[in-house]
Amino acid sequence: MLSGGPFCGGVRANFRYRNLFPVQHDATYEKPTEPADDRKELCLERLRRVLDLNLGELNDLEAAVLSHRFAAEDSRPKSTFQEIGRAIGLSKERVRQIQSIALKKLRAVLELDPVLQ
Numbered sequence: 001m002l003s004g005g006p007f008c009g010g011v012r013a014n015f016r017y018r019n020l021f022p023v024q025h026d027a028t029y030e031k032p033t034e035p036a037d038d039r040k041e042l043c044l045e046r047l048r049r050v051l052d053l054n055l056g057e058l059n060d061l062e063a064a065v066l067s068h069r070f071a072a073e074d075s076r077p078k079s080t081f082q083e084i085g086r087a088i089g090l091s092k093e094r095v096r097q098i099q100s101i102a103l104k105k106l107r108a109v110l111e112l113d114p115v116l117q
Contacts, residue, residue, distance in 0.1 A: 046113055047106070056109045062102035064088065069099055 050056055051066075058066070068079040068087070081092035081099075088095070110116060 043110075043116065046110060046116055050106060050109050050113075056102070056105040058102050058105060061088070062098055062105070065095055065098045066102050 054063075065084055065088075068084045069081075071078050079087075081095045084090075085092045085095045090098075
C-alpha cells in the first residue's frame with residue numbers, strides 16, 4: 001500500500017467536496033455570442049467622429065498617446081505606458097497622466113453630444 005504522505009489528505013478532501021457539490025456546465029456563464037447592440041455601435045461611431053474632428057481639442061501629445069495606447073489597427077498591438085514613454089521621451093507616469101487628461105476631454109465632449117442623450 002502506497003503512503004501519499006501529507007498530500008493525500010488534501011486530494012481525498014477535494015474529491016469528497018467535488019462529489020458533494022458537483023459543478024456542471026452552465027451556459028449562462030459563457031460570453032454571449034449575440035451581435036453588438038445598437039447603442040454600443042452608436043457610441044463608437046460618435047467617438048470616431050469626435051476623434052476625427054478633434055472636438056475634444058486634444059493637443060498633438062495627447063492624440064499621440066491615445067493613438068499608441070488604443071491602437072485602432074488590429075495589426076498594431078496596444079503599447080504600454082513604458083513603451084510610449086520611451087518613444088516620446090517621457091516617464092510612464094507622465095504618459096498615464098496625459099492619457100487621463102485626454103480621456104477626460106473626450107468624455108466631456110461625449111456627455112454633451114445630443115445624439116447620445
